[in-house]
Amino acid sequence: MKKKLVLIGNGMAGVRTLEELLKIAPEMYDITVFGAEPYGNYNRIMLSPVLAGEKTVDDIMLNDEQWYSDNGITLYKGKSVTEIDRVNRKVVAEDGTTADYDRLLLATGSNPFMIPVPGKDKDGVIAFRDIHDVDTMLQASKDYKKAVVIGGGLLGLEAANGLMKQGMEVTVVHLLDSLMERQLDKPASALLKASLEERGMSFLMEAATAEIIGNGHVQGVRFKDGSEVEADLVVMGVGIVPNAELAKSAGLHCERGIVVNDVMQTFDPAIYAVGECAQHRGIAYGLVAPLFEQGKVAANQLASLGYAHYQGSVTSTKLKVTGIDLFSAGDFNESGDDEVMVLQDPASGTYKKLVINDNRIKGAVLYGDTIDGTWYFQLMREDTSIADFRKTILFGQHDLGDAGHGDETRVMALSDDAEICGCNGVCKGDIVNAISRHGLFTLDDVRAHTKASSSCGSCTGLVEALLASTVGEGYDASPNRQALCKCTEYSHDEVIASIKKHELKSMPAVREFLEWKTPDGCAACRPALNYYLLARWPEEYQDDAQSRFINERAHGNIQKDGTYSVVPRMFGGLVKPDELRTIADVCDKYEVPEMKVTGGQRIDLFGVKKEDLPPLWKDLTDAGFVSGHAYGKAMRTVKTCAGKTWCRFGTQNSTGLGVKLEELTWGSWMPHKFKLAVSGCPRNCAEATIKDFGVVCVDSGYELHIGGNGGIKVRVTDLLTKVDTEEQVLEYCGAFTQMYREEAHYLERTAPWVERVGLTSIKERLLDDEAERKALYERFKISQKVAQVDPWKARAGGAEQHEFTPLQIAG
Amino acid sequence: MTNWTEIAKLEDIPRLGSRVLKTDTMNIALFRTASDEVFAIRDECPHKGGPLSQGIVHGTSVTCPLHNWKIDLASGEALVPDEGCTNTFVTKIEDGRVFLALSAPEEVAA
Secondary structure (H helix, E strand, O other), rough: EEEEEEEEEEHHHHHHHHHHHHHHHOEEEEEEEOOOOOOOOHHHHHHHHHHHOOOOHHHEEOOOHHHHHHHOEEEEOOOOOOEEEEEOOOOEEEOOOOEEEOOOEEEOOOEEEOOOOOOOOOOOOOEEOHHHHHHHHHHHHOOOEEEEEEEHHHHHHHHHHHHHHOEEEEEEEOHHHHHOOOOOHHHHHHHHHHHHHOOOOEEEEEOOOOEOOOEEEEEEEEEEEEEEEEEEEEEEEOOEEEHHHHHHHHHOOOOOOOEEEEOOHHHHOOOOEHHHHHEOOOOOOOOHHHHHHHHHHHHHOOOOOOOOOOOOOOOEEEEEOOOOOEEEEEOOOOOOOEEEEEEEEEHHOOOOEEEEOEEEEEEEEOOOOOHHHHHHHHHHOOOOOOOOHHHEEEHOOOHHHHOOOOOOOOHOOOOOOOOEOOOOOHHHHHHHHHHHHOOOOOHHHHHHHOOOOOOOOOOHHHHHHHHHHHHHHHHHOOOOOOOOOOOOOOOOHHHHHHHHOOOOHHHHHHHHOOOOOOOOOOOOHHHHHHHHHHHOOOOHHHHOHOOOHHHHHHHEEEEOOEEEEEEEEHHOOOOHHHHHHHHHHHHHHHHOOOOEEOOOOOEEEEEEHHHHHHHHHHHHOOOOOEEOOOOEEEEEEEOOOOOOOOOOOOOOOOOHHHHHHHHHHHHEEEOOEEEEEEEOOOOOOOOOHHHHHHHHEEEEEEEEEEOEOOOOOOOEEEEEEEEEEHHHHHHHHHHHHHHHHHHHOOOOOHHHHHHHOHHHHHHHHHOOHHHHHHHHHHHHHHHHHHHHOOOHHHHHHHOHHHHOOOOOOOO | OHHHHHHHEEHOOOOOEEEEEEEOOOEEEEEEOOOOOOEEEOOOOOOOOHHHOOOOEEEOEEEEEOOOOOEEOOEEEEOOOOOOOOOEOEEEEEEEEEEOOOOOOOHHHH
């Protein structure tokens, strides 16, 4: 018989927990839900846009009644639970409805804080908490003129903005001298106030409310200094308090909220609590992103998986007032030896402040230009050192959305038909609609539903910005540790480390040791694990063809019609007449429909039928060609310029060095594609400064450059060092390549990898530590012994025949 | 009437891999899972016609190599949130031999 789970509180935190639970253990529980409000689950953080008339109640429904019945959940809406009988494990609602439980989940949320002043119970004094309050305010805006909002924080200002949009004259009363003091420093707060005043909002600062006045219906507010302001409607927007009354009456340990441990369990092991009612490590969160993280953990525990733990959340805030861009995260008021960086442009209404300590971001306040908020927040949560880009950090992540988007980074200003994801043709309107209609909160959700940002990823920043601005602080920023894929809780780094530390040498061994959730992984983790194992144990690991993407299995590049392209390797871009003749003959023989010279100085043969690949390769390998690996996450090409043999400006033999580098590195599997170039002089005709490893020859030696990229996000290389001899070039190249091979995440190119680990640390290990450099180079050469076996020759000789031959009907 | 046609030996199809059967009207992809079940579906992704046989097999689904749609091998349906379906064919394994239920050719084309 199924166990019984009762949820008290039909809001976002509780229902999200159920959704997570249904994903991982759909058959485990009979579920009953009690909700005090007469609705399904709606998106409470979107009440502000409803009040402002920008959305309707239907727009913000997350789970309608159909959802509950589809999932076999009994929903008692409009029924408050008044008693938890922990001895008999049952709950009782005010109308006498009862439900037994084996596990009880409390998600009772919070209550608005009503300032305890005389007159607070008069007609026309309300809070801003649920749909009912919004209805009251909308009605009041039709009947009355003057509104007073008590509270100049997030909640109060959003209420005030909504009422103003409904045509009321609004005065905001705030106890302190600056607005949103928990999220903003004084300069940003002043900008906000000026901007709201410009829209017609009035403020009474440092005003302590003494009494709500009026006969029956409210007529005004009186302050401690004796002054008064007229009002037909008073909204209390000062804050919320966790709703722990029910838990307290059941004898559960409560402080401000219901005290829970790291698995979201209360002091009664059968009872869990999530959301605003819960107090974890002393904090009761009032933002939605932490609630979702808690929900995940609670679901994991309820499903008896038991490995997820909640460690607390770092939160960020956005104000949902259309036209006002404001972002805040972390400790934005400096203290002690913190350093502060400020960029201020009063004319354009821009203010950016970062609080830094030991090259780590501790807090950020952005006003006017918040596009980089998600980036700063990520740097902060991941504790990334900003040493390498301190000088420019305030100007933002300049390469964000650089795939031809240029300055169009202000996504909210874009029209609905503006294309966001160029790979999949997804427009802004599609994304925003999907977010609202399906109630999406994470980047993964948006990727799954719209495909935006799921291919090349260059628009990820734009999609995150859309997500953040569409759902406000509900945006569930990617967690501090990103799991490798949905099959595991472990991150790339943890998987790489475990493979090394515990000497895991096969894919089943990794999946078993790290408790994979799927028996044979998925299309995301299998290629990654195959690569990590290959990179760590080059001489022992048996490559698994079925875990490679088709291009690397078929050793050609799959085209959209299912044919393949073939690129023979031409070392350093050099080619001889006989080789060109062979290529021409091969194209005639196999009726290759199109040939093209590539950007990497190779010849690409398009439209080859799969079954023609092995015989075509035979003709090529007989003439001395090897695979060009143009299809793989592998070392691709070394591009060269003419060099000093011919060029009057050439300082070194760039083609010769290019050939040597390619002979060293060809065949090597990499986390992602990897390109090299050698330019014979600083005119840099081989474009070495946008390559993963580039050499620029100068009269006195060789400049070595790393981490460039000419693709999605153009990134100019960083100068690693200058060396004197070709032998040194080879050694540094091999060592750098091996460091990238061993440490980068699968599908992470050198450009983001260098930015992630920092140029400084790469330099320390490659330049200052000769022993480590030589050891890396040595390991690279060992791995190359295995890797430099031409896959084409093997297949031309009959290997892996099943891959290329269709089945025939027997008989 | 079911017309069982022998297609291959089980060992001809790699575990977590596939083979393609070319017929007059279409290509049929045969997949073998980790637990040696064999599924046959039309070798065309409902999204943009990608050759599903070239995808990575996991559990009882395959990920299309062109745009990463996941297709359920048993039903031929795209996994949510994607929507679409490709034809499926009944298979059986006897004595390590794989049979496919091919009806009259015109039905195969349907």
